Amino acid sequence: MIKNKLAVFLVVTTTIFLPSSLIFSKTSSLKETVKTEEIIESQDFKSLNIQKSSLLTLSFKPLTHKEKKPVYTKIKQLTKKDSVKTMSFENLKELIACQLQVEDYDSALNAIKHAFNTSKDSNERKTLKLTEADVYFTKGSYKKAIENYTEFLDLYPGAKKEAEYALYKNIVAHEFKILKTDQDQTPTYDTLKLIDTYLAKGETYTTYRNEVKEIQHACNNKLYEHEVGIFEFYLHNKKFDAAQGRLATIKEKFIKKLPTIEPDTLQLEYRLASEQGLTERAETVLAQLATRFPTFTKTIALPEPKNNKRYVLQF
Structure with a gap:
């Protein structure tokens, strides 16, 4: 199973504004499969308005040094007068998008935390919590990703598509923590428990069913070899x-x-x-x-x- 730690995942479940150079795409690998419901285009740094309940995978096009310059310029503009702590919520969202585009994940996580604490809108907070989990996943911090996906599921169990996605990504993050066959297999059993939870949803959760079953097979094979x-x-x-x-x-x-x-x-x-x-x-x-x-x-x-x-x- 290919483990591509470089892919960038971002699930948008409410209105959020992103710069134009983000590339919207359907992805097909096991770790990247998310159904695209709506694609909206923009130019320059004009805002993208993604409607509520839209579930997207945002793949960031690798930028050259020249292409990164306007993004860094925008970051500088946003942070010139205000720090992350004093910045408006709308500017925080734009800052987060820019930081993710240049793969400054630590700064993005810091901004996400402040945005989450600043917002009083439940939909915005839901989006930010899931985004935080995805950023940790992207940077390979699977323990923190698991913590945040689990927290999201505890906070928003009725989020339907977002909850299904969070559970799936939680399963994948657990799978990355599985050890060699001659080592403790507790992470494998933990992964299978989450898989059972997903499959128990029946027809309610179908988007990632094939991928989840594939992971289930791999886990059982790992335990067999053990x-x-x-x-x-x-x-x-x-x-x-x-x-x-x-x-x-x-x-x-x-x-x-x-x-x-x-x-x-x-x-x-x-x-x-x-x-x-x-x-x-x-x-x-x-x-x-x-x-x-x-x-x-x-x-x-x-x-x-x-x-x-x-x-x-x-x-």
Whole structure:
């Protein structure tokens, strides 16, 4: 799964004003999919008026040094007389848009926080909270992004499209925090819990359903590989009862979710029986594998033995 940390996401759910050089576009990658409902064009630094309830992905065109000059000039104009703390709300919004365009995310976040505290309009505050989460996501601060998406969902559970988007982006941010298969898989389980929440919405949440299911499959596969790693450790150290227990767990938890792994589990079972010297059992499993999966030719390479007992003792 491609993890493009450079893409800029901004969801606009109410009236907000942005400079003309922002590029509006539909995006197709897993991390960028947002449905565009309305596209409004503008020229120079005249304001863009995006109507309420419009859900957009704003992709920023990479700027050359020359192209950045007018944006920096506008930022200088906006901050010449007023600081962020004393600036009008409308100027704050324009400043935020300019700062995002030149990828000055830290300054934009500071301005967003002041704008959020300044505004008394619930729709404006809703937009700013979601924008704050998106900016953290864009700059790769996934922990802060998760905090803000979660806060948004707590504050605005009835926001419909925005809430669906926030939950989806929360799932993606969690996915970025997933560790390697030989490490703690708590982040993977946390991601799956959010996925269950999304899928439980049924027909209410459909915009990102395919992407969410793809992430779900990847998470289940990660957990499966994790369990296989523990099985391999036990098998290598001839802890056959523990290996048998892990194999039973793998079959119980993952075959229904990942049907294509069944021949792999039979190979694991064959290897376990062989290591135990249970020749008859091994031959039975091998015959079952040949009968049920005659085209299965995969050979599982033995992994490097994990001699560090902490790998298993943590589970």
